[in-house]
Amino acid sequence: MKKKVSLKDIAQKVGVSIALVSYVLNNKKEGRINKDVALKIKDTAKQLNYKTNQIAKSLKTNKTYTIGLVVSDISNPFSSSLARIIEDEANKNNYTVIFGSSDEDANKSLKLIDTFLNKQVDGLIIAAAENTASQIQYLQEEGIPFVLIDRYFPELKTSFIALDNYKAAYEAVEHLIKKSYKRIALINYKSTLFNLNERRKGYVAALKEHNIEIKRSWVKEICFNNSKASVEKTMSELLSLKEPVDAILFSANTLAVDGLKYINKHNIKIPEQLAVISFDESDALDLFHPQLTYIKQPLQQMGETATKLLLENIEKNNKIMQVKMDGELVVRNST
Amino acid sequence: MKKKVSLKDIAQKVGVSIALVSYVLNNKKEGRINKDVALKIKDTAKQLNYKTNQIAKSLKTNKTYTIGLVVSDISNPFSSSLARIIEDEANKNNYTVIFGSSDEDANKSLKLIDTFLNKQVDGLIIAAAENTASQIQYLQEEGIPFVLIDRYFPELKTSFIALDNYKAAYEAVEHLIKKSYKRIALINYKSTLFNLNERRKGYVAALKEHNIEIKRSWVKEICFNNSKASVEKTMSELLSLKEPVDAILFSANTLAVDGLKYINKHNIKIPEQLAVISFDESDALDLFHPQLTYIKQPLQQMGETATKLLLENIEKNNKIMQVKMDGELVVRNST
DNA sequence: CTGAAAGCGCTTACAG
DNA sequence: CTGAAAGCGCTTACAG
Numbered sequence: 001m002k003k004k005v006s007l008k009d010i011a012q013k014v015g016v017s018i019a020l021v022s023y024v025l026n027n028k029k030e031g032r033i034n035k036d037v038a039l040k041i042k043d044t045a046k047q048l049n050y051k052t053n054q055i056a057k058s059l060k061t062n063k064t065y066t067i068g069l070v071v072s073d074i075s076n077p078f079s080s081s082l083a084r085i086i087e088d089e090a091n092k093n094n095y096t097v098i099f100g101s102s103d104e105d106a107n108k109s110l111k112l113i114d115t116f117l118n119k120q121v122d123g124l125i126i127a128a129a130e131n132t133a134s135q136i137q138y139l140q141e142e143g144i145p146f147v148l149i150d151r152y153f154p155e156l157k158t159s160f161i162a163l164d165n166y167k168a169a170y171e172a173v174e175h176l177i178k179k180s181y182k183r184i185a186l187i188n189y190k191s192t193l194f195n196l197n198e199r200r201k202g203y204v205a206a207l208k209e210h211n212i213e214i215k216r217s218w219v220k221e222i223c224f225n226n227s228k229a230s231v232e233k234t235m236s237e238l239l240s241l242k243e244p245v246d247a248i249l250f251s252a253n254t255l256a257v258d259g260l261k262y263i264n265k266h267n268i269k270i271p272e273q274l275a276v277i278s279f280d281e282s283d284a285l286d287l288f289h290p291q292l293t294y295i296k297q298p299l300q301q302m303g304e305t306a307t308k309l310l311l312e313n314i315e316k317n318n319k320i321m322q323v324k325m326d327g328e329l330v331v332r333n334s335t
Numbered sequence: 336m337k338k339k340v341s342l343k344d345i346a347q348k349v350g351v352s353i354a355l356v357s358y359v360l361n362n363k364k365e366g367r368i369n370k371d372v373a374l375k376i377k378d379t380a381k382q383l384n385y386k387t388n389q390i391a392k393s394l395k396t397n398k399t400y401t402i403g404l405v406v407s408d409i410s411n412p413f414s415s416s417l418a419r420i421i422e423d424e425a426n427k428n429n430y431t432v433i434f435g436s437s438d439e440d441a442n443k444s445l446k447l448i449d450t451f452l453n454k455q456v457d458g459l460i461i462a463a464a465e466n467t468a469s470q471i472q473y474l475q476e477e478g479i480p481f482v483l484i485d486r487y488f489p490e491l492k493t494s495f496i497a498l499d500n501y502k503a504a505y506e507a508v509e510h511l512i513k514k515s516y517k518r519i520a521l522i523n524y525k526s527t528l529f530n531l532n533e534r535r536k537g538y539v540a541a542l543k544e545h546n547i548e549i550k551r552s553w554v555k556e557i558c559f560n561n562s563k564a565s566v567e568k569t570m571s572e573l574l575s576l577k578e579p580v581d582a583i584l585f586s587a588n589t590l591a592v593d594g595l596k597y598i599n600k601h602n603i604k605i606p607e608q609l610a611v612i613s614f615d616e617s618d619a620l621d622l623f624h625p626q627l628t629y630i631k632q633p634l635q636q637m638g639e640t641a642t643k644l645l646l647e648n649i650e651k652n653n654k655i656m657q658v659k660m661d662g663e664l665v666v667r668n669s670t
Numbered sequence: 671c672t673g674a675a676a677g678c679g680c681t682t683a684c685a686g
Numbered sequence: 687c688t689g690a691a692a693g694c695g696c697t698t699a700c701a702g
Contacts, residue, residue: 002478006695017673022697034671054453055393056695059678064390066433066454074422077618080415087409087436096450098401098433101422115431118389119401143337257618264624283412283592284618289599341679352689357681369687391679394694 005048013044021045025052058120067310068116069099070109070126077282078253078299079127082149085303086125093311095122104191104224106131117144123314125149125306130193145313149306151195152322159313161306161323165195168295168327169202172249172277175293177210179335181247181275183218185238187231187259188251190221199251199279217241222255231258239268246274247335253280260288275335279327290333298325340383348379356380360387393455402645403451404434405444405461412617413588413634414462417484420638421460428646430457439526439559441466452479458649460484460641465526480648484641486530487657494648496641496658500530503630503662504537507584507612510628512545514670516582516610518553520573522566522594523586525556534586534614552576557590566593574603581609582670588615595623610670614662625668633660 007025011018016037023029024041044050058064067090071079083099090097098121100112109129116124123145128136133153139146140158152160176184186203189196200219207214220234238245250256256278268274270290278285278294285292302325309321342360346353351372358364359376379385393399402425406414418434425432433456435447444464451459458480463471468488474481475493487495504521511519521538524531535554542549555569573580585591591613603609605625613620613629620627637660644656 002476004695008695018696019673019675019698020671023672026697028698029671032671037671051449052453053394053455053695055390055399055455056678057697058390059388059394059680059695060697062678064454073419074409075412075416075419077410077412077415080412080418081410083415083434084408084410084436087434091435096433096435096454098431099418099422100426100431101419114386118387119399119431120388120390141337257622260622264622264626282618284622287592287595287599287619287623289624291599339679343679353680354682354689354691355687358688361681363682364687367687372687388679391694392681394679394696395681397694 004053005050006053007050009048010041010044010050013048014040016041025050062120064120064122065095066119066121067095067097067307067314068113068119068121068124069097070102070112070116070124070128071099072104072127072129073101074099075101076254077284078150078280078297081299082127082303085300086307089304089307090311095311102127102129102132104129106135110135113139123147123310125310127151128153128193130191143318145310145318147306147310147313149302151193154194157320159309159319159321161302161309161325162195163297163302163327164324165198165327166202166205168279168329169199169249169251170206171202171327171329172293172295173203173206174210175329175331176247176249176275176277176335177206177212179275181335182212183215183243183245184212184247184249185218185220185245186249186251187220187222187234187255189227189255190223196251203249218245227254228258228261231255232262235259235262239274248274248276250276250278253278253282253285256280256292256294257282257284260284260292264288270334277329277335281330288334293332293335294330296328296330298328301325339388340385341388342385344383345376345379345385348383349375351376360385397455399455399457400430401454401456402430402432402642402649403448403454403456403459404432405437405447405451405459405463406434407439407462407464408436409434410436411589412619413485413615413632416634417462417638420635421642424639424642425646430646437462437464437467439464441470445470448474458482458645460645462486463488463528465528478653480645480653482641482645482648484637486528489529492655494644494654494656496637496644496660497530498632498637498662499659500533500662501537501540503614503664504534504584504586505541506537506662506664507628507630508538508541509545510664510666511582511584511610511612511670512541512547514610516670517547518550518578518580519547519582519584520553520555520580521584521586522555522557522569522590524562524590525558531586538584553580562589563593563596566590567597570594570597574609583609583611585611585613588613588617588620591615591627591629592617592619595619595627599623605669612664612670616665623669628667628670629665631663631665633663636660 007021024038102109127150148160222230342356346356359373437444462485483495557565
């Protein structure tokens with residue numbers, strides 16, 4: 001690699017001090033510097049194709065203009081859509097984002113956060129994995145700016161941006177009930193994550209409220225790993241009950257995708273034989289026939305708000321803000 | 336934010352020099368340092384919860400253990416799948432990845448690359464956008480390690496990992512011909528990108544080889560922006576020709592998704608009325624009914640190879656390697 | 671209007 | 687076995 005040009009090179013060429021070059025290129029002390037000299041410095045910088053060494057600058061200023069993003073899995077459309085929104089908002093403010101996928105694994109999450117902190121990120125946006133409350137608490141104690149997104153821990157008083165999952169699930173199930181579905185199943189991830197719990201609670205509450213007795217066999221939990229086979233098994237269980245379910249609420253797009261593959265394979269008629277609602281949106285849910293009724297999360301708003309809040313916390317005061325956003329039930333032809 | 340603990344803090348507490356602490360924590364000079372002292376240093380580091388300031392280290396060592404990834408759009412499943420594979424391979428080697436989406440825009444690409452270079456990334460993996468040959472050439476001249484992925488410039492002698500797009504398109508069209516489709520259209524992006532050109536050439540060659548005369552009206556080009564409306568219009572044109580086409584090859588999953596939405600909306604029967612093949616894979620193509628025949632790119636292998644090659648170029652010699660990989664035509668029920 | 675100097679938190683060749 | 691010192695490429699309070 002060629003040697004990079006530094007402030008020193010410019011200073012030598014122009015015949016001034018390094019300090020002066022720094023002032024000029026950073027537009028500090030404007031007006032208080034000889035115009036000709038300033039111009040010459042700028043010209044020379046351009047001519048030598050000078051690029052700031054952000055590492056050196058960061059060491060001195062204690063700012064990296066980098067934020068760390070921990071998602072569940074960047075290849076999941078939910079994560080990557082959020083990542084894109086966060087990227088845009090960050091870029092707009094001259095921040096770059098480094099990312100990592102936790103795979104819902106607390107150890108991986110810890111490793112990512114540690115690495116990001118070593119790299120002196122200015123702040124973090126985290127879709128917290130299960131069992132990472134202690135990691136979040138640590139950040140809190142250290143006074144490191146961060147915002148949780150999508151998931152949070154109710155026992156910790158931290159900033160977060162999340163869906164009102166209880167309400168969203170409640171409304172989805174209520175919609176099914178109004179459409180006269182009687183035996184409504186929930187396929188959820190097996191997890192202690194608060195947001196997934198809330199979805200279950202919303203589901204349960206809606207059924208209770210409408211005096212539908214919930215059967216244990218309707219509520220299914222899928223492990224994060226090996227979910228595809230597990231969803232298939234679960235689907236066949238739900239549909240081979242003595243009284244098969246007539247509607248399913250999937251609590252994540254990933255679960256729905258696997259479920260819909262099963263449905264296609266076995267030629268199950270939607271919505272006649274089975275109604276389906278999923279959390280999240282994706283091209284996959286659009287292309288399924290009939291198009292799926294789904295709970296739309298306000299991703300744009302979530303990503304933007306989270307990023308703006310984080311940057312505010314970084315640049316001004318580190319204040320706590322907790323935002324619950326409403327989902328929107330987009331009714332299409334699967335219910 | 337709390338003050339971070341530095342080598343100095345440890346040194347003071349233990350009563351040794353900063354240098355010694357550095358040696359111990361980096362496992363340098365092993366065996367040549369008093370065991371008790373070493374132990375005490377390590378204990379103290381743990382006790383104070385010391386974290387290396389990677390910025391300071393980088394300034395000195397001229398290595399950041401960070402690679403920059405430029406994709407077209409991280410929210411596109413093709414990009415995000417690659418990103419995930421690259422992330423894993425990078426992490427395995429203790430590298431982190433910072434990313435950015437170029438949106439196929441040369442200016443954005445330039446800004447991203449510049450930012451990444453300012454941040455002193457050790458190398459870059461780039462899905463090059465249109466009109467960025469000069470940017471790539473600059474990297475080459477500067478001796479900055481990089482690997483192009485998915486797209487490359489045949490006129491530049493740089494490292495790249497890409498699909499053999501000509502062959503892939505050729506095989507797809509040949510498959511359609513063998514299935515007795517006669518009027519085969521191509522929906523491509525309007526672009527000077529080499530890989531997209533190759534796809535067109537492969538399409539043309541297959542038809543020529545089988546003595547099918549290509550109509551101008553069969554070959555359609557879609558602008559990167561506003562592609563959805565444009566695909567709809569194109570689809571309706573292709574299907575309202577005096578002799579409507581009976582098969583379409585989409586040269587990207589994004590195009591196919593828009594096309595399939597149109598197909599669903601207008602209840603076009605696949606494959607009876609129209610056969611469809613798409614480049615790339617995605618859940619969306621799996622959930623469409625009937626499942627789509629598609630050209631599978633060896634993403635895992637591409638991402639892994641690109642990352643391994645980049646890291647080798649970073650850590651050893653900056654050698655040029657050009658790899659064309661074969662796609663696989665996965666035949667399903669849409670043809 | 672400009673520069674000398676200190677310092678950010680590390681690493682490492684050198685000396686003892 | 688250990689430490690003093692230089693230096694990575696910047697920024698900035700201070701002095702003149």
